[in-house]
Structure formats: structure tokens, C-alpha cells
Amino acid sequence: MATSNRGQWSGKLGFILAASGSAIGLGNIWRFPYTAGENGGGAFVLLYLTFVVVIGIPLVLAELSVGRKTQLNPVGAFEKLSPGSKWPWLGKLGILTGFGILAFYSVIAGWTLWYLFEAITGGFSGEITPEVSAQMFTSMTSDPWLAIFLMGVFMILTIVIVQGGISAGIERTTKILMPLLLVILVVLAVRSVTLPGGMEGVAYLFTPDFSKIDFGVMMSALGQALFSLSLGMGAMITYGSYFPKDENLPQAGIIVAFFDTGIAVLAGLIIFPALFSVGIEPDGGPGLVFVVLPTIFNNLPAGGFFAIAFYALLAIAALTSTISLLEVVVAYFVDEKKWERKKASWVAGGACFVVAVPSALAAGGSAFFTDFMGFGIDFLSIQNNLWGNYSLSFGAVMLCIFVGWNWGIPKALESLEASGHKFAAAGVWGILVRYVCPAAIAIVLGYIVFTGTYF
Numbered sequence: 001m002a003t004s005n006r007g008q009w010s011g012k013l014g015f016i017l018a019a020s021g022s023a024i025g026l027g028n029i030w031r032f033p034y035t036a037g038e039n040g041g042g043a044f045v046l047l048y049l050t051f052v053v054v055i056g057i058p059l060v061l062a063e064l065s066v067g068r069k070t071q072l073n074p075v076g077a078f079e080k081l082s083p084g085s086k087w088p089w090l091g092k093l094g095i096l097t098g099f100g101i102l103a104f105y106s107v108i109a110g111w112t113l114w115y116l117f118e119a120i121t122g123g124f125s126g127e128i129t130p131e132v133s134a135q136m137f138t139s140m141t142s143d144p145w146l147a148i149f150l151m152g153v154f155m156i157l158t159i160v161i162v163q164g165g166i167s168a169g170i171e172r173t174t175k176i177l178m179p180l181l182l183v184i185l186v187v188l189a190v191r192s193v194t195l196p197g198g199m200e201g202v203a204y205l206f207t208p209d210f211s212k213i214d215f216g217v218m219m220s221a222l223g224q225a226l227f228s229l230s231l232g233m234g235a236m237i238t239y240g241s242y243f244p245k246d247e248n249l250p251q252a253g254i255i256v257a258f259f260d261t262g263i264a265v266l267a268g269l270i271i272f273p274a275l276f277s278v279g280i281e282p283d284g285g286p287g288l289v290f291v292v293l294p295t296i297f298n299n300l301p302a303g304g305f306f307a308i309a310f311y312a313l314l315a316i317a318a319l320t321s322t323i324s325l326l327e328v329v330v331a332y333f334v335d336e337k338k339w340e341r342k343k344a345s346w347v348a349g350g351a352c353f354v355v356a357v358p359s360a361l362a363a364g365g366s367a368f369f370t371d372f373m374g375f376g377i378d379f380l381s382i383q384n385n386l387w388g389n390y391s392l393s394f395g396a397v398m399l400c401i402f403v404g405w406n407w408g409i410p411k412a413l414e415s416l417e418a419s420g421h422k423f424a425a426a427g428v429w430g431i432l433v434r435y436v437c438p439a440a441i442a443i444v445l446g447y448i449v450f451t452g453t454y455f
């Protein structure tokens with residue numbers, strides 16, 4: 001559990017980029033649009049934004065304060081702050097959740113590689129109708145070996161980077177790639193919004209229909225806010241543990257949250273106008289983004305180039321997130337079990353590959369996993385919900401209780417302000433972490449669990 005030689009970010013900017021790299025990923029560009037589409041659009045988006053501000057930002061700071069104070073992985077961190085207690089189990093749940101998320105996330109990430117390959121080989125040149133696009137998507141996902149292969153390639157990429165240690169490589173890459181991703185997204189959004197009928201999509205995204213709000217929609221919006229900000233499983237504890245002593249932590253955390261949310265909204269501004277313009281239904285599920293995007297590339301000057309750039313960046317955005325997912329698992333085995341980083345990376349990543357196979361087969365590859373045990377829902381969506389909504393929400397409630405009531409707001413604040421920069425919103429933050437966040441999450445999660453409103 002040595003805390004020396006763990007390394008740290010080169011500065012605030014290094015942290016902001018690495019943490020944004022973790023936060024910004026398929027959650028923003030793949031999960032946000034289709035979840036919004038399944039949950040009625042505007043009402044979901046409004047709830048999501050509210051949850052980001054009221055729950056997400058306070059939790060980012062709560063996790064970061066634990067990480068900075070202890071400079072340890074989640075299990076070690078809880079052990080250090082509350083020795084001899086059961087709290088380290090919360091860290092273990094986080095590590096399991098990271099593993100669980102990686103085991104379906106890598107499947108979608110694999111799909112981005114196939115789309116990149118198609119873009120490079122000219123697969124998106126010419127007019128692509130929604131029908132053709134849907135056909136392309138299904139023929140990829142329903143080929144079992146292809147889906148497993150793509151997921152495997154992505155897992156290996158993740159393992160190779162994590163085994164080499166992450167700071168220098170990731171920091172340097174994200175510094176160039178994140179701004180580039182932003183530029184491409186803005187260009188695509190402008191194109192999409194100005195398509196004929198595009199404004200209808202904008203209206204769908206921003207006009208809340210309050211009659212659509214129920215506990216299911218609230219759960220999805222809450223889960224999405226946590227998932228997108230990489231919260232509820234200790235990723236921000238881990239990343240905060242490398243934060244330099246003399247930099248302003250609250251400010252850096254808030255910037256990451258805004259950056260992440262902005263990218264999600266931008267992705268929405270690409271997807272919804274485009275799908276309204278070509279007449280695709282918004283509730284298309286996990287394939288939505290993959291089906292919609294190819295229909296707009298040829299409406300762009302240099303569309304072929306944009307397609308390649310977009311899928312390359314999407315794959316990279318996914319990679320900077322899968323790295324943080326595997327890193328949480330690996331840091332645990334390295335710190336607590338004294339495994340070599342290389343061994344930890346290959347064993348954890350290899351096990352995750354095996355566990356991910358059913359999810360890879362859940363979009364047509366196998367009838368059993370596509371309509372899981374005849375429940376009418378695919379296995380990947382179950383994993384997505386289980387780990388990405390329920391487990392993160394449970395982890396988030398417990399973290400609030402830990403920081404707000406066990407370790408205590410004054411100590412957490414001391415950690416946030418360790419650089420000498422005062423945190424102006426400290427009072428509000430304390431109230432949110434102690435009362436508002438745990439109560440709100442517990443009500444939503446409790447309702448869903450106790451009423452059996454499953455999925």
C-alpha cells in the first residue's frame with residue numbers, strides 16, 4: 001500500500017484531461033442519446049441535467065476528496081479513513097462494478113472499431129438510407145465471431161495500455177485528441193441541426209413533456225448522470241489520488257463535469273436532428289447512434305473524411321474510458337494484493353473478456369442472449385442496467401453516507417482545500433452530500449427495487 005512512487009498528474013490540466021478522458025466516452029455519445037430516446041427526450045434530458053448539478057458535481061468532489069486525502073485505490077482508501085470497518089467492502093463493490101461495466105462497454109467499443117474500418121474502406125460513401133444502415137449494423141452485431149473478435153481486440157488494446165502505466169501516455173494523447181473530438185462534434189452538430197427537419201430533433205431534446213416522468217425515467221436519468229461522470233465506483237477516487245497537492249481541486253472537478261455534460265448535449269444535437277430528418281424512431285435502443293450517423297456523413301462536404309475522423313475519435317474516447325475502468329480493477333490488485341501490474345492487467349482483462357462474451361452475443365449473435373431466457377430483453381441491456389444504473393446508484397448513496405456522516409464534511413473539505421484555494425460553495429456542498437444526494441438517490445433506487453419496477 002505504499003503511497004510513494006505512485007506518480008501524479010503533471011498539473012491541473014493533466015488531471016482535467018485524464019479525468020475528462022474517463023468521463024467522456026461511449027456514455028456521452030452512445031448511451032446518452034439512446035437512453036434519452038427510450039425515455040421520452042426532453043423530460044429525461046431535463047432530469048439528467050438536474051441530476052448532474054445536484055448530485056453529479058457534489059459526488060465528483062466527494063470522490064476526489066477521498067482520493068486526494070488517501071492517495072490510494074478505493075479499497076485502501078476506505079481502510080485508511082475508517083480502519084477496521086466494513087467500508088472497504090464499498091471499495092470492493094466499486095471494483096466489481098468497474099469489471100461489470102467493462103464487460104459490456106468493451107462490446108460497444110468493439111463496434112466502433114468495425115465502423116472505423118468501414119469508414120476507412122469507403123463503406124459510408126454514397127447515399128445510405130436508414131434501412132441500409134440498419135442492415136449494416138445488424139449484419140455486424142449478429143455475426144457472433146465478429147462481435148467477439150472486435151470486443152477482444154478492444155480489450156487487448158485496453159490491457160496493453162494499462163499494463164504500461166497510464167499517466168504519460170494518456171495525458172499526452174488526451175491533450176491532443178479531446179479538443180479534436182470537440183471540433184468534429186461541433187461540425188457534425190451544425191450539419192445535423194441544419195438538415196431539413198433537424199429543428200424537430202432539437203425541440204424533442206429540449207422540450208420536456210412532464211407527463212413522461214416516472215420513477216423509471218428518473219432512475220435512467222440518475223444512472224446516466226453517474227455513469228457519464230464515472231461516479232459511484234471509485235474511478236474518481238483513483239484519479240483524485242494522483243492529484244497534485246498545490247492545485248485547486250474543486251475547480252478542476254467542476255470543469256470536468258461541465259465538459260462531460262457539454263459533450264453529451266452536443267452528441268444529442270447530432271443524433272436527434274439527424275434521426276428526425278431521416279425518419280428513424282428515437283427509441284431504437286443500443287444500436288441508435290450506429291444506425292443514425294452513417295445516414296448523415298454523405299450530407300457533409302468531405303463526409304468520408306469526417307466519418308473516419310469521427311469513428312477514430314469515438315474509439316479513442318471509448319479507450320480512455322475503458323482504461324479507467326480496467327485501471328480501477330488493476331490498481332486494487334497491485335496495491336492490495338501486491339500483484340505485478342502486468343500480471344494484474346492480463347488476468348483482470350482476460351477474465352473480463354470471458355465475462356463479456358454473452359454481451360457480445362446479445363445483439364443477434366445468439367438467440368438465447370438476445371432475448372435473454374425469454375425475458376424480452378437482451379443480456380447486454382441487463383448488464384448495462386445492473387452495473388451502470390443500479391450498482392453505481394447504490395455505490396453513490398453509500399459514498400455520500402461515508403463522506404457526509406462517517407468521515408465527515410470538515411475533513412473532506414480540508415482535503416478539497418488542501419492547496420489553500422478556498423471552495424466558495426463549501427456550505428451548499430456539505431448540505432448536498434449529507435442530505436440531498438443520499439436522500440434523492442435512495443428514494444429513486446428504493447422505489448425501483450421495492451416495487452420491482454425492473455428495467
Ligand code: PFF
Nearest residue numbers: 023025026027227228230235
Ligand atoms: N464515463 C464513461 C462514459 O461516459 O463513457 C464510462 C465510465 C468510465 C463509467 C469509468 C464509470 C467509470 F468508472
